[in-house]
Structure formats: C-alpha cells, structure tokens
Amino acid sequence: xxxxxxxxxxxxxxxxxxxxxxxxxxxxxxxxxxxxxxxxxxxxxxxxxxxxxxxxxxxxxxxxxxxxxxxxxxxxxxxxxxxxxxxxxxxxxxxxxxxxxxxxxxxxxxxxxxxxxxxxxxxxxxxxxxxxxxxxxxxxxxxxxxxxxxxxxxxxxxxxxxxxxxxxxxxxxxxxxxxxxxxxxxxxxxxxxxxxxxxxxxxxxxxxxxxxxxxxxxxxxxxxxxxxxxxxxxxxxxxxxxxxxxxxxxxxxxxxxxxxxxxxxxxxxxxxxxxxxxxxxxxxxxxxxxxx
Numbered sequence: 001x002x003x004x005x006x007x008x009x010x011x012x013x014x015x016x017x018x019x020x021x022x023x024x025x026x027x028x029x030x031x032x033x034x035x036x037x038x039x040x041x042x043x044x045x046x047x048x049x050x051x052x053x054x055x056x057x058x059x060x061x062x063x064x065x066x067x068x069x070x071x072x073x074x075x076x077x078x079x080x081x082x083x084x085x086x087x088x089x090x091x092x093x094x095x096x097x098x099x100x101x102x103x104x105x106x107x108x109x110x111x112x113x114x115x116x117x118x119x120x121x122x123x124x125x126x127x128x129x130x131x132x133x134x135x136x137x138x139x140x141x142x143x144x145x146x147x148x149x150x151x152x153x154x155x156x157x158x159x160x161x162x163x164x165x166x167x168x169x170x171x172x173x174x175x176x177x178x179x180x181x182x183x184x185x186x187x188x189x190x191x192x193x194x195x196x197x198x199x200x201x202x203x204x205x206x207x208x209x210x211x212x213x214x215x216x217x218x219x220x221x222x223x224x225x226x227x228x229x230x231x232x233x234x235x236x237x238x239x240x241x242x243x244x245x246x247x248x249x250x251x252x253x254x255x256x257x258x259x260x261x262x263x264x265x266x267x268x269x270x271x272x273x274x275x276x277x278x279x280x281x282x283x284x285x286x287x288x289x290x291x292x
Contacts, residue, residue, distance in 0.1 A: 013055055014044055020054035022063040032060065037075055039065045039082065073097055087279035098169060111243040127251035132232040134291065139227045140177060140200040142205050144170055145218050146184075148192040151242055158197060162271070165199035168210050173202025178272040180288075185266075198223070228264065231256050238280040240269075248287040256291055265290035 015181045022027045034040035035052065040062055042052035054062075061082055077097055084090035117126050145161040162179050169175045177200040188194045201207045207222045215221065233255075236250050249267060256263060273284040 014053035015056060017042075017052045017054065020056075020058070020062075023056065024059045024066075026066055028063055030066065034062065034065055038126075039075065039078055068094075069099070072097070106240065110241075113248060126247045127254050130235070130248055130251035132231055132233045132252055132255040134229055134231050136229050137177075137227065140225045141204040141207060141263050142198040142200050142223050142225060143172065143211060143215075144198045144223055145220050146196040146221075147196050147219075148194045149187060150192050151188050156188055157195075159275075161197035161218070162199065165197060165220070166213065168207075168220070169199050169201045171210050172207040176200045176202050178270050180268045180270040182266050182268045196261045198225075207262075228290045230268075230286075230288040230290070231259075231261065231291045232286040233268070234283050234286050236273070236281050237278045237284045240285050245269075245287065250287055252287055256289060261291040262290050264292040 015023070017028045017031055020157065021031055024031075031040065031052070031054075035042060039057065043055045043058065044053040045051070046053070064082060065078060068081060073081075077093070081090050081093045081097075084093060091187060109141065114126075143165050147157060147161070149157050158181055162181075179197070179199045180227075182196040182198060183193060184196060185191065185193050187195055204222065204224070211220045211222050211275060231252055233248050233252050235245065237247060239245060252267075267287070267289050270286040270288055271284060273282065275284060278284045
C-alpha cells in the first residue's frame, strides 16, 4: 500500500497526500519537501505508517508556497509571508522582498551594460563623461575607522562609521575638511578591502585623547596625512552606486596614465555634500587618487 492510497482515517475531512496534491496542483514530492522545510506541515501523520494527511483548507497555503518559490524567495522569507497574521501584512512582506529583487536586478543590468562597453572596446567613450582635475590638499589630522567589508555591506558601514567619526570630531576642534573613505585594497562581492573612513579634525591632541578614551569599540585611530595632490572627478549621487562608480575610478586612472603622472597612494571617495538631502543628479562625491 502506498501513501497515496485511500485509507480509512478517523477524521473524514482529511485528504491523503495524493488527493491533496491533486487539489493543490502540486506533486506529492513537492509537498514532502515543503513539510521537510517547515513551510507546510500535514494536518496529521499516521504514527504507524508515517502517511501524511492534509485538510482541504491547506490548499491555498500550498499554492502560495509554490508561487513564492517561483520568485526565488529564500525559505526564511517564505515562512514569514505564509505565517503573517493577515493579507495586508503578507502583501507588505512580499512587496519588500520584490523591491529588493528589482534593486538587485537594476544593479546587475547596469553592470552588464558597463561590461558590454568594456568588452566591446568602448571604454574611452565612458571615460569621456568624466572631467578629471587636480587639487592640492594640505596636511590633515584625521580620526579613522578601518574595516574589512564586502561591497554589499559598504554603504551602511560608510554611513555609520562617518557618523560616529563626525560626532567625535565635535570634541576635537570640529571637522576641518570633507570626510573621505580610503580603499587600501579592492572592495567587491568577493574582496573585502579593507576600507578606512576618515574625518579631518582641528585638534590633534584632543583627537588622540578621544581615541584613547572612546575609540576602542570601533578601532578608531588618529593619523596625520601629509600634504598631497589629488587627481579627481566629481560624480553625482546616482553615479556613486556600483558599478557606475567603477567607471569613474577607471576614468581617473586612465587620465593619470595619459598625463604621465604616478599614483602615489590608495584611491578614495571624498564626500562633500549632505547625502540625505541630495538628489540623484546632485554632485556629492569626488573619486580621487593621490598623484606625483
């Protein structure tokens, strides 16, 4: 006798897995998987045979799980949706997930377009969109945080670390120049840098005292950066997103080589505008390399 067979069970409202699968338009194999994943448990499991039985009222949930899996939704998020107390809550959870999907796909689409440009030899056309200049930056005392971070974690960490450092700077004579982030090695989905957030401050002694008293929690340090010349290009808030910003970095590198200059240190992003108040097309950041 198979699990799909019609058997006599105490509750006549229960359906064998075969009957339930037919109603739900799913396979028995899929139902066993949903049970194993904790997404749809049978209403009753026979202790002697291990056969699974379902109620007709579980059909809608079974179909919902199947459709959510077609969206490649992670199992944990499917569990949240099907466990929601009401329809609007479940719909909101789905909406949040799908917004994340669309954002990821938009980023992948942009990356694909960027790579097509590179592979087809049109890199120079992309670089022409960026105006590169140089600026002389005086020596600076900076308070910093350094962290190994992947690309997906980078925006949140930059915002949090610069926020902490700018708050600290108020006790160190104030911020004397735009904050910046230095990349000591590549930050991508596979490479974790490290990256270093830096905020220039006025009072070196006060900065060292603050780091000694408060900086250990996030590994804050004080550094003295010498005067240097930067080659940079100014980009908008929209262009800061990956991979658009990659083209900006490469445009500056290409300009440096064309001008016969040498890179004299790691690249950086200098944030000179109010990020929260800026619109997508507002200039917010300089992508820069120290040069000699």
